[in-house]
Amino acid sequence: EAGVVQSPRYKIIEKKQPVAFWCNPISGHNTLYWYLQNLGQGPELLIRYENEEAVDDSQLPKDRFSAERLKGVDSTLKIQPAELGDSAVYLCASSLGTGSGDTQYFGPGTRLTVL
């Protein structure tokens, strides 16, 4: 079974440019997560979807970040415009649901470098 797929794996852009990341969760997983991982730190949750509904986006900087999961499967995370401080790894994870013991499975991440 395929794991969580993310693309691109690496992205280098200049500041003020837009950028988008794509995630395809494990088949059948209803819950999808976007995490931000700064260098030398653990992941921090940006947004969580249950099917197509964003149920926790309190940590998403909404002035420049947006996300969507239109059909409850794939998801896109966008930054517009990007700032130097956005350089990080953006991880996508999915789980069956949010019930007890629902394990989150992570994709390989997209490493963003903003110049």
Added chain:
Amino acid sequence: GEDVEQSLFLSVREGDSSVINCTYTDSSSTYLYWYKQEPGAGLQLLTYIFSNMDMKQDQRLTVLLNKKDKHLSLRIADTQTGDSAIYFCAERPNNAGNMLTFGGGTRLMVKP
């Protein structure tokens, strides 16, 4: 800073046991997890423990949970060079949906 704390670095010799420690803050946490991250890769779930357990063993991995002290440890027996990676512990508070709070990670270096 994170609510979940880990030491930054651990170095062991191949064949020795490694013990990675973690302290967490939310006593309501129902599940505690250990993830492994190799360079350039995402997080791989190693094991987890439910809060009503104090120990879980899975092949070379042993997880110990001390709820009183909010302390979690991961012991890797017969550590191999392929175990070199960053290890993250994470807590899942009872009232936070499926949100995980991660520690900053412990980099394990295994010397041949």
